[in-house]
Amino acid sequence: MRLLIMEDEKRLAEVLSGGLSAEGYAVDVAHDGVTGLDMASRNGIDYDVIIMDIMMPGLNGYQVCERLRGEGVRTPILMLTAKDGEYDEAEGLDTGADDYLTKPFSFIVLLARIRALLRRRGESVSPVVYRFGDLEIDTATKRCRRGSSEIVVTAKEFAVLAYLASRVGEVVSKLDILERVWDFGYDGDVNIVEVYVSNLRRKIDSPFGTSSxxxxxxAGYRLNGQGG
Known part of the structure; x- marks a missing residue:
């Protein structure tokens, strides 16, 4: 799942990005409305949820939301604001926002709102379990197991594994994995993917004598649909 945060308070944007990344989301950040609008509508990335502050330089949240909807972008939008009033909420919803959260807010509540928007959109955040032989990958709990053995993986490792599982039998390039699992702003070595695949093999294959x-x-990597 890829999220876009539009927030001009850089410290808050950093905290939100870090927390959501730790939950396994790929997160991109824009600090003004003009950049956010461009990222949401013109960079070719299909975001699953947009988290948008109302008070931003360049274009405010109302303007960005209205323009996105006018361009046919249907991505769920969660608006953030330090204000607290019925008028603000009504205006945000009238311009096309899907939900509204007043600062300060609990990170747990933010996660719940994001999950609700994803469910409403029809994305598979309700229990989806991939099974390949005795390998089980549960996208709801972010857990995987081999037979009766629980396998501990990091959030990023799980994101890589789940993406491969969603494309089972297909060859997936390193760049494809980077674009789906890492942040849009990542400009490091594409071979970081090799590190995570190696870690996964060490955890889900080597102890069990399998090759998933x-x-x-x-070309890239392919998840063996027979589970190794």
Whole structure:
């Protein structure tokens, strides 16, 4: 799942981005309305939820929301504001926002609102379990197991594994994994994907004598639908 945060308070944006990344989301950040509008509508990235502050430089949240809806962007929008009043909420919803959260707010509440928007959109955040042989990948609990053995993975490792599972049998390139699992602003070495795939093999394959993740030389990786 990829999220876009539009928030001009850089410290808050950093905290939200870090927390949501730790939950397994890929998170992009814009600090003004003009940049956020461009990222949401013109960079080719399909966001699952947009989290948008109302008071932003360039274009405010109302203006960005109205323009996105006018351009046909139907991504769920959660508006954030330090204000607290029926007029603000009504205006935000009238311009096309899907939900509204007043600062300060609990991170737990923010997560719940995001999950609700994803469910409303029809995304699979309710229990979806991939099973390949004795390998089980549960996207709801972010857990995986091999037979009766629970396998402990990090949020990012799970995100890589779940994405491969969603494309089972297909060859998925490193760049494809980066674009789906890492943040849009990531400009590091594409070979970071190799590190995470290696970690996954060490956890889900090596102890069990299996080979679930296959390297297709020069092309990428493929998850073995037989579970190894």
């Amino acid at each position: 993740i296959v390297t297709v030389r020069g």
